[in-house]
Amino acid sequence: MQSLVELKEFINGQIKDLPLPIEPKGLYEPFRYIMELGGKRIRPAMLILAGKAYHGTETELRDAAMAVEVFHNFSLVHDDIMDEAPKRRGKETVHTKWDENIAILTGDVMLIEAYKYLGRLSDRAFKPCFEVFSHSAVEVCEGQVKDLEFENLKEVKVEDYIEMIRQKTAALVGASLKMGAIIGGADKSEAEKIYRFGEYLGISFQIKDDLLDAFPEGENFGKKEGGDILANKKTYLFLKALELANEEDKAELLNWFAKRELSNPEEKVKRVKEIFERSGARKATTEIMLDYYHRALNALAETNMQDEYKDQFEELAGFLADRIS
Secondary structure, eight states: OOOOEEEHHHHHHHHHTTTOSSSHHHHHHHHHHHHHHHHOOHHHHHHHHHHHHTTTTHHHHHHHHHHHHHHHHHHHHHHHHHTTTTTEEEEHHHHHOOHHHHHHHHHHHHHHHHHHHTSSOOHHHHHHHHHHHHHHHHHHHHHHHHHHHHOOOHHHOOHHHHHHHHIIIIHHHHHHHHHHHHHHHHOOOHHHHHHHHHHHHHHHHHHHHHHHHHSOOSSSOOSSSTTHHHHTTHHHHHHHHHHHOOHHHHHHHHHHHHSSSSSSSSHHHHHHHHHHHHTTHHHHHHHHHHHHHHHHHHHTTOOSHHHHHHHHHHHHHHTTSSSSS
């Protein structure tokens, strides 16, 4: 059985050997650039591990894993344009290093290449994997639109936020696991259980990400503290603070989030974090994060895979959720 480190190295090797054309350079250089920027490679690693748990063939698992990882990076290229993000994984984003037109076209060809990888699957696996992959791709787009729409809405419900992150983040994690299980020959019930494991874990991970943005752990977290606060993002933390805060803190929070330009951004981050703490929003966010994490582990426990694979998935889950168990 391959370790997580070995799976990541395998995937990185596949990415390094991507059989991309040389010309036109304006299309394929940024394609290779974003793919080689790094990342945890969690989705393809999960797909391969799930497939091996159900006895899938390495060739098919490799192709499906590459479809997922290329699609994921395609979504990042387009997300960075919409977010006007200058950096990705500490390096220039594609639209910053080149320009927006190149970034759009790069994303387009990446999506096509992802489906080409999917097209290499066997007749038995192709149709169900195509359906799972395509459904997940649509959900990622729907989640991104909702995220953009939330910025202009005066009121967002907590349950709507959970649904947004389920679509934008968790759906592809679940789909990766389900595709691996399908390739391995798992029945529909088993494939659905492993999907739920990934979906719950993806939700937990995204809520953890919200927490780390406001309350980073250690010096090497790699994100600017309070980025979501400065961008007026309606995260779970923000929504719970509105729900739990007293009237004075609620008014102050809304006032801070109504401001677009700030002379002292550090003061905004400091004051908002204090409200998150005082209101109990940080505690409530931690609790819901752990709730989804344990839902994920319960879904994993219900599968029929061998214990050695369950143990490895638990290890991977702990890594993905930043050891929140």
